[in-house]
Amino acid sequence: QVQLVESGGGLVQAGGSLRLSCAASRSIFSFNSMAWHRQAPGKPRELVALITSGGSTNYVDSVKGRFTISGDNAKNTVYLQMNSLKPEDTAVYYCNSCQFSSCYWGQGTQVTVSS
Secondary structure, eight states: OOOEEEEOOEEEETTOOEEEEEEESSOGGGSSEEEEEEEOTTSOOEEEEEEETTSOEEEOGGGTTTEEEEEEGGGTEEEEEEOSOOGGGOEEEEEEEEETTEEEEOOOEEEEEEO
C-alpha cells in the first residue's frame, strides 16, 4: 500500500509564499504521475499541478506563473512551491499519485491565505 504524507500548509498573508511537501513511501519515479489537487469549501476538488515521471508539468490556469511543482527522488518527495498567494488559493491541498489505474491520496494539508 502506498502512503503519501503532506506537510507545509498553514496561514499566510496574501502575497506570501508556502512550500508544500508530499513524502511518498516509495520512489516517486515508480508512478506515472504525481499531482497536487485542492478543495475549497463548497467547491469540487480541482487539479492544481501535475508532474509526470518524465518530468513534464501541467498547471491549472489560475496558478500558472505562481506555483511550481517539482520532485526529489532521493527523498521520495514532491513539492509545490506557491508564491504570490491569493485568498482564493485557500483550500485543503491533497497529494495524489497514479500508477496506471491505481491512484493514491494523502490526507491533505490546509492552506489559508488572509487578505
